[in-house]
Amino acid sequence: MPFALALLAARHGGVYGDGSPAFGASLQDSILLILSGPLTAMPLILFSAAARRVAMSTVGVLQYINPTLQFFCAVVLFGEAFTFVHQIAFALIWVAVALYSVGAFRQDKASRRAAMAASGPSTQVR
Structure with a gap:
C-alpha cells in the first residue's frame, strides 16, 4: 500500500500522453477517489455481519x-x-415471496412451540 500511495501521489495532477489526468484532476478528486473504496466496502461489510445474525431464508426474502x-x-x-x-x-x-414467507413463519412458529413444549415443566415423580 505505501508504494501504491507514493505512486498515486507522484502522479497526482499529472497527465498521460493523451492529456487525460493520471489520477485526479484536482486534490479534491484524488481524495474522493481514495475514499470511494472504503465507502463502497462499508455497506458490504455491514451486510455480511448482519447476514450472519439472521436466518438465510430471511436474507433471501x-x-x-x-x-x-x-x-x-x-x-x-x-x-x-x-x-x-x-x-x-x-x-x-x-x-410467491409472500407464500414462502408465510410458510417460513408458520414453520418457525411450530418449531418454537415444539422447543417450548420440550423445555416445559418436568412431570417426573420423586
Missing part, C-alpha cells in the same frame, strides 16, 4: 427489496414501460 425499489424508480422516475405482462410477472413474483 430481503434480497427482493432492492430490485423492487430499482424497478419502482425505473417505472415512476424514468418512465420505463410497465406492460400488462410485466404487471402479471411482478404480481406472481411477490405472491
Whole structure:
C-alpha cells in the first residue's frame, strides 16, 4: 500500500500522453477517489455481519427489496414501460415471496412451540 500511495501521489495532477489526468484532476478528486473504496466496502461489510445474525431464508426474502425499489424508480422516475405482462410477472413474483414467507413463519412458529413444549415443566415423580 505505501508504494501504491507514493505512486498515486507522484502522479497526482499529472497527465498521460493523451492529456487525460493520471489520477485526479484536482486534490479534491484524488481524495474522493481514495475514499470511494472504503465507502463502497462499508455497506458490504455491514451486510455480511448482519447476514450472519439472521436466518438465510430471511436474507433471501430481503434480497427482493432492492430490485423492487430499482424497478419502482425505473417505472415512476424514468418512465420505463410497465406492460400488462410485466404487471402479471411482478404480481406472481411477490405472491410467491409472500407464500414462502408465510410458510417460513408458520414453520418457525411450530418449531418454537415444539422447543417450548420440550423445555416445559418436568412431570417426573420423586
